Amino acid sequence: xxxxxxxxxxxxxxxxxxxxxxxxxxxxxxxxxxxxxxxxxxxxxxxxxxxxxxxxxxxxxxxxxxxxxxxxxxxxxxxxxxxxxxxxxxxxxxxxxxxxxxxxxxxxxxxxxxxxxxxxxxxxxxxxxxxxxxxxxxxxxxxxxxxxxxxxxxxxxxxxxxxxxxxxxxxxxxxxxxxxxxxxxxxxxxxxxxxxxxxxxxxxxxxxxxxxxxxxxxxxxxxxxxxxxxxxxxxxxxxxxxxxxxxxxxxxxxxxxxxxxxxxxxxxxxxxxxxxxxxxxxxxxxxxxxxxxxxxxxxxxxxxxxxxxxxxxxxxxxxxxxxxxx
Amino acid sequence: xxxxxxxxxxxxxxxxxxxxxxxxxxxxxxxxxxxxxxxxxxxxxxxxxxxxxxxxxxxxxxxxxxxxxxxxxxxxxxxxxxxxxxxxxxxxxxxxxxxxxxxxxxxxxxxxxxxxxxxxxxxxxxxxxxxxxxxxxxxxxxxxxxxxxxxxxxxxxxxxxxxxxxxxxxxxxxxxxxxxxxxxxxxxxxxxxxxxxxxxxxxxxxxxxxxxxxxxxxxxxxxxxxxxxxxxxxxxxxxxxxxxxxxxxxxxxxxxxxxxxxxxxxxxxxxxxxxxxxxxxxxxxxxxxxxxxxxxxxxxxxxxxxxxxxxxxxxxxxxxxxxxxx
Numbered sequence: 001x002x003x004x005x006x007x008x009x010x011x012x013x014x015x016x017x018x019x020x021x022x023x024x025x026x027x028x029x030x031x032x033x034x035x036x037x038x039x040x041x042x043x044x045x046x047x048x049x050x051x052x053x054x055x056x057x058x059x060x061x062x063x064x065x066x067x068x069x070x071x072x073x074x075x076x077x078x079x080x081x082x083x084x085x086x087x088x089x090x091x092x093x094x095x096x097x098x099x100x101x102x103x104x105x106x107x108x109x110x111x112x113x114x115x116x117x118x119x120x121x122x123x124x125x126x127x128x129x130x131x132x133x134x135x136x137x138x139x140x141x142x143x144x145x146x147x148x149x150x151x152x153x154x155x156x157x158x159x160x161x162x163x164x165x166x167x168x169x170x171x172x173x174x175x176x177x178x179x180x181x182x183x184x185x186x187x188x189x190x191x192x193x194x195x196x197x198x199x200x201x202x203x204x205x206x207x208x209x210x211x212x213x214x215x216x217x218x219x220x221x222x223x224x225x226x227x228x229x230x231x232x233x234x235x236x237x238x239x240x241x242x243x244x245x246x247x248x249x250x251x252x253x254x255x256x257x258x259x260x261x262x263x264x265x266x267x268x269x270x271x272x273x274x275x276x277x278x279x280x281x282x283x284x285x286x287x288x289x290x291x292x293x294x295x296x297x298x299x300x301x302x303x304x305x306x307x308x309x310x311x312x313x314x315x316x317x318x319x320x321x322x323x324x325x326x
Numbered sequence: 327x328x329x330x331x332x333x334x335x336x337x338x339x340x341x342x343x344x345x346x347x348x349x350x351x352x353x354x355x356x357x358x359x360x361x362x363x364x365x366x367x368x369x370x371x372x373x374x375x376x377x378x379x380x381x382x383x384x385x386x387x388x389x390x391x392x393x394x395x396x397x398x399x400x401x402x403x404x405x406x407x408x409x410x411x412x413x414x415x416x417x418x419x420x421x422x423x424x425x426x427x428x429x430x431x432x433x434x435x436x437x438x439x440x441x442x443x444x445x446x447x448x449x450x451x452x453x454x455x456x457x458x459x460x461x462x463x464x465x466x467x468x469x470x471x472x473x474x475x476x477x478x479x480x481x482x483x484x485x486x487x488x489x490x491x492x493x494x495x496x497x498x499x500x501x502x503x504x505x506x507x508x509x510x511x512x513x514x515x516x517x518x519x520x521x522x523x524x525x526x527x528x529x530x531x532x533x534x535x536x537x538x539x540x541x542x543x544x545x546x547x548x549x550x551x552x553x554x555x556x557x558x559x560x561x562x563x564x565x566x567x568x569x570x571x572x573x574x575x576x577x578x579x580x581x582x583x584x585x586x587x588x589x590x591x592x593x594x595x596x597x598x599x600x601x602x603x604x605x606x607x608x609x610x611x612x613x614x615x616x617x618x619x620x621x622x623x624x625x626x627x628x629x630x631x632x633x634x635x636x637x638x639x640x641x642x643x644x645x646x647x648x649x650x651x652x
Contacts, residue, residue, distance in 0.1 A: 129479040143577065145478075150471050152579020153455040154615060159576035162609050164569070166493070174609055243490070250485035251469065251577055253478020283488050283500055289480060 005064040005315070008053060008103070009308030011110065012036060012045075012070035014085030019049050020301070021056065022308035024064075026121035028301040030056050038087040042080075043096050050100040063103040067310030068093055069113030069303060076155040078107050084173075106310040110134065110303065112149050112158060114260050114295070115142025116313050117306030122258075123296035129254045132295075133160065133241075135263035138173075139181035139188075145252065161185070165244050183240040186216035186263050193219050193233040204229035220266050234269050241270070242277025242292075249278070249286045260295035260302065267294060331390040331641070334379060334429070335634030337436065338362060338371075338396035340411030345375050346627070347382065348634035350390075352447035354627040356382050364413040368406075369422050376426040389429040393636030394419055395439030395629060402481040404433050410499075432636040436460065436629065438475050438484060440586050440621070441468025442639050443632030448584075449622035455580045458621075459486065459567075461589035464499075465507035465514075471578060487511070491570050509566040512542035512589050519545050519559040530555035546592050560595050567596070568603025568618075575604070575612045586621035586628065593620060 006029070010019040013036060020031030034048055057063075070093070071083040078094030080086070094105045108116075115132035118124040124132075128147040134140040139161030143150040150157045161181035162174050169178030170191060182188050194211055197204060205227045206218055222230035245257050259271065275292045282290070297305055332355070336345040339362060346357030360374055383389075396419070397409040404420030406412070420431045434442075441458035444450040450458070454473040460466040465487030469476040476483045487507035488500055495504030496517060508514055520537055523530060531553045532544055548556035571583050585597065601618045608616070623631055 127479075129483075145471055145476050146474065148472065150578060152471075153453075153581040154579050154612075156611055157455075157577065157579035159609060163573045163576045164607070176607070176609070247489045248577070250489045251483065251574070252476060253480050253483035255479040281490070281502070283485060283502070285482055286480075 005312070006057075006061065007064050007308040007311035008066045008101075009304040009306070009311075010049065010066065010068045011113070011303035011307050012068065012080075012086075013110075013303075014038075014071075017045060017049070018304055019053070020304040020308075021053070022305060024312055026305055026309075028304060031301065031304055036086070042088055042091040042093070043099070046097055046100055063101060064315060065104045065106060065311035066097060066101060067113065067307040068097075068105065068107045069110040069307040069310070070107065071109060073107045073109045074155040075106070075108045075112070075149075075151050078105060080107070104311075104314075106314055108149070108310055109140065109142075109158075110306070111140030112142040112151075113306035113310055114140075114297070114302065115144055115149060115258075115306075116309035117297050117302060118258055118260070118295060119144060119147075120309040120312055121297060121305050123293055124256070124258060127255045129252065130256045130258060131160070131245075131248060131252065131254050132258050132260055133264075134261040135185055135259060136261045137185060137187055139185045140261075143252065144254075160244065160248060163244065163247070165240050180240065180244050184237055184244065184263075188240075189216050189219055189233050189237045189263065190214055192236050193229060196229050196232055196236075200229065200232075202228045202232070206230070216263050216266075220269070223266075223269060234266065235273055237263075238270055238273035239277045241274040242279075243281050245274065245278040245290070245292060246281035246283075249282055249290055253286060254290060256291040256293055258293055258295055260297065264294055331638070332383075332387065333390050333634040333637035334392045334427075335630040335632070335637075336375060336392065336394045337439070337629030337633050338394065338406075338412070339436075339629075340364075340397075343371060343375070344630055345379070346630040346634075347379070348631060350638050352631055352635075354630055357627065357630055362412065368414055368417040368419070369425070372423055372426055389427060390641060391430045391432060391637035392423060392427060393439065393633040394423075394431065394433045395436040395633040395636070396433065397435060399433045399435045400481040401432070401434045401438070401475075401477050404431060406433070430637075430640075432640055434475070434636055435466065435468075435484075436632070437466030438468040438477075439632035439636055440466075440623070440628065441470055441475060441584075441632075442635040443623050443628060444584055444586070444621060445470060445473075446635040446638055447623060447631050449619055450582070450584060453581045455578065456582045456584060457486070457571075457574060457578065457580050458584050458586055459590075460587040461511055461585060462587045463511060463513055465511045466587075469578065470580075486570065486574060489570065489573070491566050506566065506570050510563055510570065510589075514566075515542050515545055515559050515563045515589065516540055518562050519555060522555050522558055522562075526555065526558075528554045528558070532556070542589050542592075546595070549592075549595060560592065561599055563589075564596055564599035565603045567600040568605075569607050571600065571604040571616070571618060572607035572609075575608055575616055579612060580616060582617040582619055584619055584621055586623065590620055 080091040132142040141160035166178040170182035172179035347355045406417040458468040467486035492504040496508035498505035
């Protein structure tokens with residue numbers, strides 16, 4: 001790989017889409033965010049992105065590739081299918097982008113992109129087996145086995161957030177009950193907090209606030225001030241995370257779980273008890289072998305770096321047959 | 327790979343060790359079984375095996391490699407470590423075998439060997455993502471992602487039998503509670519049968535037999551004669567298997583689960599309800615995409631074929647750096 005290769009990384013979110021130019025050393029040379037506007041055709045979004053990008057690149061420069069992270073993106077097909085929080089039903093991303101650039105296009109979901117970014121530029125630089133866990137509104141995961149993402153036969157593997165951690169547990173947006181993300185995510189910890197308010201007699205500084213206004217960040221800040229309900233909310237969240245990691249270790253025997261995204265900002269408050277609960281629940285042969293650590297991707301650039309890593313990873317592996325060229 | 331390549335496949339069990347010569351088309355040219363005798367040094371076992379093998383091969387013939395399936399075998403290190411049911415604490419298999427042959431030696435656990443055998447010679451010939459489940463005294467699993475076994479960073483990945491399917495459930499030999507294999511295995515179904523005898527008023531034809539004498543085979547035969555407790559035992563076993571498969575699909579999105587070993591002999595009695603329960607518990611995006619089927623490896627040769635497949639798989643992939651050459 002030559003040093004001056006440049007990838008365009010695009011992270012499509014429900015409200016905003018971040019994009020930027022990244023070199024092969026993980027330096028973000030330029031970045032910008034625009035409204036996604038999924039009530040318009042996806043082509044309009046890419047038109048606006050390339051209008052900016054083309055103005056930023058010299059005529060003799062060319063993109064090594066375009067990496068796109070998006071919800072419900074399918075790596076094999078280069079498509080986005082029924083994404084939550086977006087109004088598009090189906091987008092053939094590779095085909096749409098080919099109207100604006102001839103560079104190879106790689107598409108994957110945001111958690112997979114974060115995992116590749118972590119392996120290329122972050123805390124997993126020396127790892128070949130790890131699981132990236134993204135803790136936002138839900139829980140996403142990007143699973144790396146032997147240096148490669150686990151896509152499964154249909155491209156949708158890696159749904160750790162929808163493995164069942166509690167039989168007949170909390171209702172999940174996916175229509176089932178007890179999914180990990182109903183306990184371990186920004187919304188999961190708020191549910192736990194309100195459960196504890198109903199169950200215990202403990203006083204909480206947030207008690208007066210209506211549920212719809214309380215965020216994971218409020219609970220984090222209350223926990224820092226020793227609010228007992230907030231502290232217990234973190235402990236329960238860490239317990240479910242630790243139990244889930246213990247199970248995942250049985251399948252994958254990873255070197256580490258790497259936490260990324262909003263709730264990961266709680267740092268030690270989450271990782272220290274999660275590690276303890278994982279050790280309590282893990283098989284003997286795996287004890288003391290697996291870490292739970294925080295992402296080392298710069299949070300401001302992380303999504304763009306992840307999407308760009310998709311380009312460098314595939315180029316580096318010379319498995320460019322995976323690139324969807326129209 | 328040339329047609330006349332021959333691998334020696336060795337399957338080390340607690341009581342007996344089966345071994346045989348297998349060509350690259352999966353034909354078992356010769357096979358034999360000897361007592362494992364793990365109260366003697368492992369070297370004695372290999373001495374006895376090679377005494378037989380050397381007498382069966384022409385002087386100008388040579389082995390392409392030696393594949394060994396054994397409990398708690400470590401692919402990366404070429405070792406067997408604290409195997410259950412064997413008296414050896416630690417065997418450096420690759421080193422020991424080098425006293426008898428200069429062919430490359432590959433070592434893995436029996437479930438992983440079965441998975442490779444299935445992919446090379448059995449029901450998974452056209453699959454790159456599937457999970458082989460071996461149902462014996464316990465539940466073993468060999469997980470194939472993108473055509474390769476999942477070993478994890480320490481070589482011990484693939485412990486589906488020890489993922490927790492029931493929080494605070496049945497005590498497991500591993501020291502924890504609620505492991506899948508305490509419900510789904512030959513011993514698991516016997517436990518379920520006795521649980522049902524304690525819980526229901528249903529009559530069972532096996533009721534008079536003491537627990538220590540009842541086997542999974544007895545329950546299978548009773549189920550064929552419409553014994554209600556035996557039938558319910560299979561239904562509960564299938565339910566736990568189906569729920570576990572639904573969770574595993576979230577991680578791996580495999581094309582199929584392939585059942586192998588004693589309890590898989592129950593066939594439709596297990597696969598049909600397990601598939602139904604999996605569909606009931608699976609995420610919408612995976613519905614109707616994943617099969618639960620039976621192994622197509624000839625059960626008499628299966629363990630030897632699996633061990634031999636370890637040689638052909640590594641040769642075929644040209645990743646022979648994994649061979650442990652002393």
